[in-house]
Amino acid sequence: MKILILNGSAHRNGSVSKMLKEIRNNIPESNSVEEINVYDLHFAPCTGCMKCRSTGTCCMQHDDAHNFAEKIKDADALVIGSPTYWGNMNGYLKMLFDRIVPVLMGESKKGLPIPMQKGKKAAIAISCTTPFPFNIIAGQTTKNKRALKEILKYSGYKTVGTMVMPGTKMHNDISDRLGKKAKKIAKRISKN
Ligand SMILES: Cc1cc2nc3c(=O)[nH]c(=O)nc-3n(C[C@H](O)[C@H](O)[C@H](O)COP(=O)(O)O)c2cc1C
Structure with missing residues (x-):
């Protein structure tokens, strides 16, 4: 299995990076794993031209978003990590997803979504400063998770x-509970 990890955090030793590391460390060595941090990518924001909906490719000047789109196509599974920013995923991460729509989702003539990564697996790692249970009551991580799942669902993951x-x-340390969770995710994501 080729597993792609997309880290949406600017903090290389922050909570999201720690969770992703824990997942990665539990993935059996027989798999190939690549981690990309969104902050290492240089790309322009989507201009909303909608041309990709009919051509299937992004017509903007070639940049790292095109390169990343190829990696998505190539990978069998995707792990996304994101801190919660304003009850959502990190903005730069969202910008990347906006740029790679054509590899994730096609559109029928009537505008209905066509999943392009059907059958592939995905996992999510998110964090926020709001403590439990207020991250749920106030919907902080819940909304972040929902937003990421929206992308994954319509992409077919x-x-x-x-x-x-x-x-x-x-x-921001990995508790026993999170350690167990990471093991479970690593096992499920790397299973053929
Ligand atoms: C611009 C911005 C917006 C944020 N919005 C929220 C929020 O809505 N709710 C929350 O609980 N924490 C929020 N935070 C805090 C981060 O989610 C928190 O610090 C997170 O654990 C950072 O993870 P990292 O260090 O792995 O990047 C925000 C932080 C920033 C910089």
């Missing part, structure tokens, strides 16, 4: 697990 770390102002 099956989400096999979600890791959530709330309360990161107080601590």
Whole structure:
């Protein structure tokens, strides 16, 4: 299995990076794993021209979003990590997803979505400063997760697990609970 990890955090030793590392460390070595941090990519924002909906490719000047789109096509599974920003995924990460729509989703003549990555697996790792249970009550991680799942669902991915770390102002270490979760996700994502 070729597993692509997309890290949407600017903090190389932050909560999201730690969760992704824990998942990665539990993926059997027989799999190939590549991790890309969105902050290492240079790309322009989507201009909303909608040409990709009929051509199937992004017509903007070639940049890292095109390169990343090729990696999505090539990978069998995707793990996305994102901090919660304003009850959503990180903005730069969202910008990347906006740029790679044609590899994720096609559109019928009537505008209905056609999943382009059907059958592939995905997992999510998210964090926020709001402590438990307010991350749920106030919908912080819940909305972030929903937004990521929206993309994954319409792209055809099956989400096999979600890791959530709330309360990161107080601590951002991997608890026993999160460690177990990471193991489960690693097992499920690497299973053929
Ligand atoms: C621009 C911005 C917006 C944020 N919005 C929220 C939010 O809506 N809810 C929340 O609980 N934390 C919010 N946070 C805090 C981050 O989610 C939190 O610090 C997260 O754990 C960072 O993870 P990282 O260090 O792995 O990147 C925000 C942080 C930033 C910089």
